[in-house]
Amino acid sequence: MSRLSDFPITQKWPPKDPDVIQLYSLPTPNGVKISIALEELELPYEAHRVSFGTDDQMSPEFLSLNPNNKIPAIIDPHGPEDTPVGLFESGAILLYLAEKTGRLIPNDPIGRYETIQWVMFQMGGVGPMFGQFGHFYKYAADKVANNPYPVERYKKEVRRLLGVLEGRLRDRKFIMGEDYSAYSIADIALFPWVRGLSVGYDAEDVLRVSDFKAVTAWVERCSDRPASVKGFSVPAEV
Structure with missing residues (x-):
């Protein structure tokens, strides 16, 4: 996908600023891992609340980004080679953000x-x-x-x-x-x-x-x- 708008999830949660990282989450232990990391790294992002009360995580739009229907998930419009990338699994997202910035992980x-x-x-x-x-x-x-x-x-x-x-x-x-x-x-x-x-x-x-x-x-x-x-x-x- 070459544009943020190519991700179906953006139809349900339209970005206000398509140039920043889009976070789909809730303030649970897994969810706050990513918001805390984004804050530590001072990366601009936009947070979208995925309501379990209304089964947002089971919607086709959310499942298009995370077929495992769990939060958190992100889209980085400026991924590798400036290509948008969507990711789920909080551990993978943490590793991605650390490697993207060269911070929060040792260099050796x-x-x-x-x-x-x-x-x-x-x-x-x-x-x-x-x-x-x-x-x-x-x-x-x-x-x-x-x-x-x-x-x-x-x-x-x-x-x-x-x-x-x-x-x-x-x-x-x-x-x-x-x-x-x-x-x-x-x-x-x-x-x-x-x-x-x-x-x-x-x-x-x-x-x-x-x-x-x-x-x-x-x-x-x-x-x-x-x-x-x-x-x-x-x-x-x-």
């Missing part, structure tokens, strides 16, 4: 792959397991009221994963290092999910998140960044 090959490793840790472990815990603990609690197995299973796994993060962060401020410049897409991929245990699932006490002191300090450090504060509420409610 070893550091780059180590960062990608932690992004994959979030995509394959933290996201799915935290999400399953939240589903059974909060959103489907009535369905498992007489069966503690699902909550206990995922509670145990969430605490195991928090322990992995605690080990990584015990002697560093960010996933990839100690100083301010070490902040990376690995942090952006991970910390919204840990934050969501309390902010989204109200499960901070039952999970005893305070046991993981390095993790809780890191989440606070990441959450206080101006880009995070702004990104948490993107897209805004309409």
Whole structure:
């Protein structure tokens, strides 16, 4: 596709400025990864709210960009060789934005792959397991009221994963290092999910998140960044 208007999704969410990145999202842990990254990178973008309440994610227009009907997704009108590119999967989008700008990821090959490793840790472990815990603990609690197995299973796994993060962060401020410049897409991929245990699932006490002191300090450090504060509420409610 050579123009933004060639993407069918733009028929449902017409861009106000077709020259900037178009973000299709909601302020969920996966969604805010991208708004936070865009804010950190100071890339101009336009956010479109994909309402689950009206099944926007199942519309033909949205499915034309993401056949997996999940947020977030983006279109960059200035992709490689200045050709528009559409992307879904938050981990892939984070990697794309980092490589597009040369920021939020180390330049050396070893550091780059180590960062990608932690992004994959979030995509394959933290996201799915935290999400399953939240589903059974909060959103489907009535369905498992007489069966503690699902909550206990995922509670145990969430605490195991928090322990992995605690080990990584015990002697560093960010996933990839100690100083301010070490902040990376690995942090952006991970910390919204840990934050969501309390902010989204109200499960901070039952999970005893305070046991993981390095993790809780890191989440606070990441959450206080101006880009995070702004990104948490993107897209805004309409």
